[in-house]
Each structure stands twice: as structure tokens, then as C-alpha cells.
Amino acid sequence: MADNQRIDEPTGTQTVGHEWDGIEELDTPMPRWWLWTLYATIIWGIVYVILYPAWPMVNSATEGVLGWSSRGDLQQELDARDKELEPIRQALVAGDINTLYEKPELMQAAIEGGRSAFKVHCVQCHGTGADGIRPGSGYPNLNDDEWLWGGDLEAIEYTLVHGIRNPDHSETRFSQMPAFGRDGILSSAEISDLVSHIRVISGEEEQSASATRGAALYESNCAVCHGADGTGDRTQGAPNLTDAISLYGIGRTSLTNTITNSRYGVMPRWGHRLDPATVRMLAAYVHSLGGGEALPAATNADEAVAEEAAGDQAVGEGGKDVQS
């Protein structure tokens, strides 16, 4: 067909030589800019394949001479961030945890760090809102002001480090309530009376004959740990029975179950899994949720809050920022 090539008169351009029913095609050259762009993309492609991961192989891809990977990128960013936070972590472990509120900036950083660590390690049991998922679930609500083992920063940190009822650890928080029913210490009628008494002192029930009988039983069986007035003992994690909060529920069934079979709540210890700074952050976060104890008095409220606000700004959270 090439023999049909000719110069087209009106345009002066060579035809490609094909002809269909008198229609011919001009062999117009590619625009130069287009060609150069094409060549440039080809060169780009070759360079790219050499430098970056490109060809898929059986298990992975060719690596490219730069050794770049998106995971590597991420790791770099994470490392850089870790490095940035290092001074804060060091300052956190260096000081006494009880003085944390005197350094509002550090406290704020600790709370924010704890907030993220909590989402990773703690929400499985305590829930995303740290509220123990639901009342009576057996996982304590960390927002409230009831503490089994103590609610100041130091006590919370201790609980975090050593856990509760970790048999393999000597410093763990430990206590065990007898299973009064299962072990035959009390009869079910006696347990029922005891339940009545506890519901009376916690304000759930009116005084009754059963409760009066229960009071005597309480005196001899329970008061040693829970105290004569039922307000509990934090040194052994014995809950306050008179207040409005109960870990496993205050209903008759639940209480009967508790006294009959006892409870044995376990919290893992984190001292050997998390670094001290993270544990301290978690303690600060939990303490900040609203029930934390041993806080500066409200008379100082103004200053403390102002400082917190200022610290906030320095940490880069609030400040000139408008987040809402």
C-alpha cells in the first residue's frame, strides 16, 4: 500500500498511503511538544522503576535502589514524633507523681498521652468512655469518685503498675472475700438476711426484721473487712457498701450471688508491659476523669484553671486554635 503515498495538494502533507473509497489519511507529524512530553514520560518511567519499588514479584516487589517504602515513611514519622515527645516522657518519670498538678503543662500533656494509651490498653474492659461499660458489669467506672484501692495519683499508678489479684506478682493488690454460701459458712436464709441489711445501709430498702437479723450476721462476718459502718477498707479493696455505687450491682440477686460465691475481679498489671512514662500518663488521665482525689482545693480554682488553659496553649491544643 505504501506505493500509494503521495503529497496532498492543499495541505502539502504526505499521506500514509491507505485509501478507503477515496478517503485518504494524512501523515501529519506529531506536534513536537507532544513527542517530547512522551519521551520525557518514558524516561521518567525508567528512572522511577530503578529508584522505587515497581515490579511485583512472588512475595513482594522489587525494592528500588532508594529502598523507599510507605511503611518506612510511616516509621520515620512515628520515630520523629517519639523523639519530639521524649523530653515530656522524661520529665514525667523524673518528678514525683503527686506534684503533677503543679505543672499544668506537663499534666495536660500526660492526660492527652494517657487518653491515647487508654484507647489501646484499657477500653477492652473499662469501655471507651472509661465507664466500665455499664453499671454492675464488674468493671469499675473510672469517672466516678468511688475507689476500691484509692483514687489519688499515686494509688492509681500503683494499681496500674502492679495490677489487682495477679497471683504471679508479689506486690499486686490482693484480697479475697470468702464464698460464704458455697463454702457453707452461711445458710441461704442467713445470706438473704445479710442482703437485706446491706440494702438497708445503702439506702435501697426500708428497715425490716430480716435486715435486723442481717445486721448481727454482718457484725460477725463482714465488719472485719468492710468496717463496722460498712464504709469499706481501701487497704484491702473492700468496697464501701453504704454509698450509691456498687461494682456488681445492688439488686438482691446480684448481692446474693456475691455473698454466696464471692467475687474475684482481676486487673492485669502493666508495670512490665508499658514503660513508666506511659503508666504515669494513664494514671493522670484516669485521675482527670472527674473522680480523682487529693486535688488542690477549689479555693485555688481560678489559678489552677487559668494555668491549665495556658498550658493547653503551649502544648498546642487550644491556644489560637478554633476547634469547634
Next chain:
Amino acid sequence: MSSLKPAGGPEIQLYESRKEVFPKAVDGFYRRLKWGIMAITLAIYYITPWIRWDRGPHAPDQAVLVDLANRRFYMFNIEIWPHEFYYVAGLLVMAGIGLFLVTSAVGRAWCGYACPQTVWTDLFQHVERFVDGDRNAQFRLKDAPWGPQKIFKRLSKWAIWLFIAFWTGGAWIMYFADAPTLTVDFWTGQAAMVAYATVGILTAITFIFGGFMREQVCVYMCPWPRIQTAMMDEKSLLVTYKDWRGEERGSVKKAKANPDIYGDCVDCNQCVAVCPTGIDIREGPQIGCITCALCIDACDKVMGQVGRPRGLIDYITADDAEAEAKGAETPPTWKTLLRPRTLVYFGVWAAIGLAMLFTLGNRTRLDIAVQHDRNPVYVQLAGGEIRNSYTAKIRNMESRPREVEIAISGLEGATLWAGGTARPDTQTKLTTKVAADSVAKVRLFVAGPREGGKQAYKMSVRGTDEDAVTDIEELFFERPGE
């Protein structure tokens, strides 16, 4: 690509190739008006960032500043926060309606006098005439072979252009940072990369747009001519060649010999020579005409020289042109300017402006936004009460640190306290400090009796140095049940 050339046939081109324009210098009323406007607009542009404005120690002292990093916009005594950006939107709406107003009244006055493209092109053309000489000298220079003189002239012209272009780009970045500091940083190599990049890009754009693209920007690139054409009507002022008066064109000599045939146009081509977009207005209104009115000045001068009345080319509306061509009376110009359409535009424009001024004067500079904890929405306290927890953001939009009081009302037996402090017995107010021009985040707790279900109440904020509450947030106290 000689093979593309047809043998003998006409050269086929998709676009008309550019005919270079070498506008001739001219003097006259409109030229002077343009000088004045150029001086004012350029002065505003270059000087504004250097004006200082004292706002006290907690805010920048630059009168006009777009502080992108901190998200603040300062304009003299007005400070705009990001959430108040609708004021800027309002300004844009005003600019839009202002354009309607101007265009319906005086046509493409924006293009002719105030558009940066026009102003900088005009400036560059003055430079060109200064270096190369007037129109004819420029033609000659263009065709001259490259020799030392041409090279020298070209280089000096481009150097001056580049210099102007550089200052144009340089002035722009001054609006976004403290001008004196940025100037020092810029020359000592300490400014942000984006500053250098911006200056580079703007320098290049100014150099290319003002020096080489010129009227092509208006004819091919800019959307305004199309929009403005749609906004003009038969009562908008237009630069018009009065063909009923000018035609037939002919020299003074011819006209003397044949007064009945020839009109006022002496066909001197001065209107074409001075036109910065290189068009011939005598062909009628056209998209290339930016109504700079320089042809009016040129024609008036010629008419003066040949002893004929001025205004052969003049600002006139299409309606009046028709009437005048028929020999009828035309109303005075101010009447065409003050017609219902322009008055309505003006009314809307002014109403938006006044409304913005009013709201600007009355906006609150201290407010509170409270977010209720969602999980959990309430907490049972050991003592029997219920606690709700909040995160409050207190926004102090004044350039001074403030002490503010947060108070709750409408909730019987409630106690308010802040995070990081022990719970007081009773308290419905607390004070806190907020740094100047910033947002303070405060954790707040409210405890109240267990009974009562979900209940609405209010939290308010006020500066302790003022009596009036400046913002109230409506909240709900959540309780168990329901």
C-alpha cells in the same frame, strides 16, 4: 516544518497570530485620569502593608494583615476570626454587586482604569516608551537587526520590567506577615520557602502578563469581558465612534473640496495608534475594547487641531447614540447614571455594607462553646448525686488577657467546678483566665441531685470587668432513667 507549507496556497492557521501593539503616547483628560488612578491603586497596593496600627502588646501592629498561620485577619480596628469569615464573604458579595453597579452605569470602567492587568500593562508600556521611544521608534527597533544598541535597549527594558515585577511580588507577601520583619528575613535568607516561591511566581506572572501577554489576557483569557458584556444594557456608557458624524472619512483637504460627502473623521489613525489593545474603535463596539478612553483623548486633540468640535469618539450610551444619530435631543449623562437599575444595585450594595457594619459593631468578643461528654453522658457519684462532664472552649477575641466568669443557672442544687480542682460543696460560678486573642479549653463538672430526669439549663460567660453576660450556652443535665 517546511513540508507543512502548502505550495502556493494560503497558510492555514488555527489562531490569528498576535499583531504586536505599540501604543503611542497620548495626553488628555482621560490619560490624566488614568495616571491618577494608577498612582492611587499602586500606592494602595505597595504602601498598605507598611501602615502600622497599635493594638497593644498582644496583637500585631500591622494595619492590614492576613495572618494565615494563626488564622486571623486584621484590617485596621477590625479583627476577623475564622468563624467570622462570612464578613469576608460579604465583602466579596459587595465587590460583585459593585461590579454590577459600575458596569451597568459606566460599562467596562473596571477594565479601562482599575484592573491590575490594565494598570501594570500601562505601567510597562510607559517603561517601554521610556526605553525604546514612541510608537514609530518601537516599530523600527523591532525590525532592526540585533546589534549592541538593540541588545542594550532590550536588556534595560526587561531589567526595569523585572524590577517592577519583583516589587509587585514582594509587596504581595507583606500582607501575610509583619512587613518589616519579613523584609529583613527575606533578604537574609530566613523567610519561609513559600515566601520565596510566591515572590518568584508573582514576579514571573507580572513580567509575562504585563510585558508580553498584555491585551491577549483580556481578549483570550479573562472571563470579565464576557460577564460584563452580559451586564451592560443600552443605557450603559460606552466608548463609541460616532459614525454618523465621522463618516465618510477623508482628509481635511478632501473635505474642503467636497463638504457634502465627508464627515468629521480625518482618517488620521490616531485612535488606532494610541489604543493599548490595538483595535480600531471605528469598526464599532468590540470585545477588545477595554474602554480606557485613550482614543477619545487622541481624537479630541486632532479635532482641536482641525478646528472641529471634540467628542467624535466619546462616552455615550447606545440609546443616546441612536437618538443623536437621528438628530434628537439626548438627556444629560447624570440622568442615565441615575436610573432604576443602578439605584437598585446601589441600594443592595449599600444595604449589605450597612448590615455588615452594624453586625461588626455589635458582635460579641467573648463567647463560650460547651461540649457535653458523650460517653458517659452522666456519672453516678458515690454520694448519690449525678455528675455531668463538659469540655468548654472560651474564646477571647480581644487583644488582651481576660478574666472571665462562668456561671450556671436554672439547675436546682447544682454545683459547678473545674477539672484539676477538688469538688466544692456548693458553687455555681467560677472564674478563669483566658490569654489574649485565644481559646482556652476548660474541663467543667456539674453535679446535681439524682431525681428530675433530663433537664435544660444554661451556662453563661462574662468578663469579670463587665456586667453583661456576653454568651449563653443552652445545655441539658442528663440523668439516669427514661
